[in-house]
Amino acid sequence: MGSLVPFLDLNLIPDPPNIPIRVKPEPIDEPPDLIPSSPPPQPDLDSIPAEPISAEPENSNVYSEFNRISEMFRTAFAARMQRLGDEDNTTNNNIDDNHTPLNAETGAIVVVPTEENQVSTVVVAPQKYPKRSNELVRVTNLSIEDQRYFREIVRRTRMLYDALRIFSMADEERRNGPGSGRRGRGDLKAAMRMRDRNLWLNRDKRIVGSIPGVYIGDLFYFRMELCVVGLHGQIQAGIDYLTSSQSSNGEPIATSIIVSGGYEDDDDAGDVLVYSGHGGHDKLGRMSNHQKLEGGNLALERSMHYGIEIRVIRGLKKYDGSITTKVYIYDGLYRIVESWFDVGKSGFGVYKYKLIRIEGQPEMGSTLLKLARGLRTRPLEYRPAGYLTLDLSMKKDTLPVFVFNDIDNDQEPLYYDYLPRTVFPPFVYAGANMGCECVTGCNDGCLCGMKNGGEIAYDQNGFLLRGKPLVFECGPHCSCPPNCRNRVSQKGLNHRLEVFRSRETGWGVRTLDVIHAGGFICEYAGVVLTREQAQLFTMNGDSLIYPGRFAEKWMEWGDLSQVFSDYVRPTYPSIPPLDFAMDVSRMRNVACYISHSTSPNVMVQFVLYDHNNILFPHLMLFAMENIPPMRELSLDYGVADEYTGKLSICN
Template identity: 60%
Template sequence: MDSVAPFQDLNILPDLPTSSVSSSSANANAVPKLEPKLEPLDEPLLAQPPQEPQDAENTVFSNHALDGLSGSPHANFCESAEQEKVYADYYRITEQFRTAFGKGSKGFEDGGALDPDSRAIVPVPQENQAPAVVPTPRRTPRRKELVRVTDLRIEDDRYFRDVIRRTRMIYDSLRVWTSVEEEKRCDLPNIKRLRGDLRASSLMRENDLWLNRERRIVGAIPGIYIGDLFFFRMEMVVVGLHGQPQAGIDYLPASQSTNGEPIATSVIVSGGYEDDEDGGDVIIYTGHGGQDKKNSRQVVHQKLEGGNLAMERSMHYGIEVRVIRGFRYQGSVSHKIYVYDGLYRIIQCWFDVGKSGFGVFKYKLVRIDGQPEMGSAILRFAQTLRTNPLVIRPVGYLSLDISSRKETVPVRLFNDIDKDHDPLRYEYLPKTNFPQFVFHQTGNATGCDCVDGCADNCFCAMKNGGTFPYNLNGLLVRGKPILFECGPFCRCPPHCRNRVSQNGIKNRLEVFRSRETGWGVRSLDLIHAGAFICEYTGVVLTMEQAQILTMNGDSLIYPSRFSDRHAAEWGDLSRIFSDYERPSYPSTPPLDFAMDVSTMRNVACYMSHSSIPNVFVQYVLYDHNNLMFPHLMLFAMENIPPMRELSLDYGVADEWTDAKLSICN
């Protein structure tokens, strides 16, 4: 354990500048209104989460760098011999924690003397050693241990990213599932409206699936990347990015701190206070308290306590804070969006008279250098790029629509790296080209008789097991072996809720040249988890035809080799409901065909491979009933921000995967 994350000594509380004190005393007669710094875009919570215990006896120093999904069984990544080394180092590190926070700590028997040169550290896995994971008790309370995680190896970063991805997938699956439940209740009188975000977080808390409850992480959260976006405050609470359901300042309270001082860990910047100034890399952030919620105006003076004091203490000790920006965003399911923009340092704090004439505390936050570009800046760039592509990017666009209007939305081609324009050589194929014999058995096919739109008891719903695969917003509820959309034999209109993937792409996709992955695909629009993206198209060949073609050295795409585990993961609520059963009907026969993309292809062919993808393949039938030849429809596994590369899991890495990448890149 070579890497440590130092914390400065948290014991001396310096006085504020004299000007701040005099300003405060001048307004001593005004009684400040203490309340969290609420965000104006949030709806009032229908249900508050259980209160966290304030008892200082809850101190726990974990012997692991980070746990995965709290309370869930995980494989131990260390052999027994390596565990002994880990625990030996753990006891050494625990002693350093004790000396760092010994004063006033009730978590140790002796409460040892404080070492003025002590540092709080978090162990980092040694080389060739992944972090050990053990189950934790259910309903884990939020603890007061402060840690900073540094120097993660590539494999550790992938592990934590997958933990975050799976947790968010459960959260989004619960939201979509709740929306279907809400649809069934909408016609019932006097039924309270379901908030999918609150219900999802509540169910996950009951099953102890909230992350980072064992510790308060200072700095970056492992597995959460700059630019990650969230639609709901409770989703950030679930993953531990920001622990307050409504307050804009998340901090370790003084009552839980070993030295009696609060420490801020993250803030949300959304213009909720009239004195806020957001300059991107530099932020003037107004403290909380004393505001009239109705008109967002200051009505009394603020005090240096609670979150305000925590911000000042973080400035004093040089502790960075996470910054999340919240703003309204067209296309968001919640009409707003929260974007993680990285780490900032608080370099200045002062007491000032605000625009409404009342005293407010202000903090100057400066973004730490060397971080990736802010997610909020990328969102604004993508928004401008959608309307003025040639103005924003005068060089690089090879085509504004490689589909030649075959898609409902243009597909752009961008390359500012080299002179490669290979995608222009191929004919664009918007839908898969099946051989004619696939349609022969559709002569006696029947469809639903729904004229105004499909209902739950219609013929097509029965084919899908009695429920529709999509909610009213067109989001896939859960992955299935195969799903049936309404087709040409149905009487329902084109806008039927069961006609989603057959209507083509809805997001503005862009094929782009990348130094890391060759050709790749990204979206200029925000893509919701569970949303349809596009079809993976090609010319379908029988295996006999494929064998003849490969004799000439041509490479083909074999749909049976796409990983199917990700489709099974989407909507899997087995960790929430003990009686949940994964969809198994209808079972699909082996996909005994290949797809030729050597002359005709579409945008999906340029998606990169990833073992932790954000896109998965769902088999769909709508224009024929041959189970052996389904359409390969691509759906989002998570909320995908604009300009983030789309990735697929093409299966086990072998010569076929290399051949596929050779074809498309």
């Protein structure tokens, strides 16, 4: 596998003393009107019994996948971050000037306002978690197999985090009821539970440069997820660095920064960035004093001196379709080429750093987000040449489907009739059809909930809680309204997609929207054929899709066995092996152009809603991970055809 290169021969030394330094915090992720007037209860961190930590997996000689966050995060700021939306944080063992410090020996002193605006002090007993490593390394010489290996680790870790976050939110809603006024923090709960199971990545090494398995353009909705994958180790601070007392040469080293555009002295031009240092801010984030060359400021200056590359993550506010008020996107590596002390716009002294993006990297993710936003509204203005059509569906689907080819003269997608939904034989609809009698919306105890094994398959945002052999949605025989949370995939195309021509995969599909993990994308549509009909069609060489051959990736989504020891994978409702085919040789939809991958970002979930014949379910596509705009979608089409030896893919 790859090589670990020690950086500057730094050795581990005792932890630094507590020196008060005000960090450069990022703006609050949630707007003030979403913050409840009274603090919600502290997350139930001890609801899961402690279990022995698993041994390290094989192939971990480059770096370990697992480690834990410090006790400081668990005790001193869990309640405060939940109440203020990650507003306050510390760097290493240093407490923000306005907060009560943590005593590592006696426990944490947490000051919590009560409903009567009085102050209640709670002492929390400490628990020992391995601290973040002080050793700086650079990962080099990764082969293609190494890159795939680490990408799969990151993919599965992020998938677990998202599934656990969605589960935590749904679980709180079940206990408190919808509309209770409490704003749950599923992102914090998911991170804490993964920390307790030692599932955070890159904690035993501090990596300088690229993080193996994290790609430029990867999109994150929560700051906690950046910590979980090891891309940026600070919960709130904008500068992640190794302190001077932790390094062997006595000098701090910065490894990553977050640029959110919330500070008046920052100047972001994309490839060239002027970043202002931390310090000098009051508790409202306003400049009130001169900055000092210490902490993260000194670390950035020293990184410039040694020519150390810096990971840059950009936080973009109010991105269309996001469940949060800000999204974070990794934009690659930069070098600091200049630093100086200047008078800021507020009149106080500010340290500034000029960073230039290193050449030869893929295009910045933030640039692609801006491009996709423009394409959704003014496609011909942003790309005047290359479009074959601006709506492949000819208004048959709920959203237009673009077709783009700037490589050759191939226009194949235009030669097929667009089929927005699967066509089943008439006999499939025969038999009794029973529906629920819910008036306002369905719940776990209604008829449709019982058909799903006693739980609705989706949360209030329409995200799939966990994959199942089969999902029953409410249908035309149900009394619930169209906005019932058990009506998700039946509403048609849910994201703006583009069929595009690629030199690597031929025709493919990419999204112009942000797609959340667990979110519905579209149906894989075709004309259903019985086994006998399929045999006749294959004699003519027509393109057939066999639903029973798709890889069962639904088993991976929502699998919480690494977190909950008693987790059992859903086996109900069960269906027999599917023995039908889908003809896409004349009529098809956008899903038929999705490329094959053994590590896909999209999965097939079988769904029934307009009939109850379990032998003929709909093929509904859901995202297995957060998919940023302009990224290609992929499916695992499963085993090869027994006669042709090829994958069952029409492209």
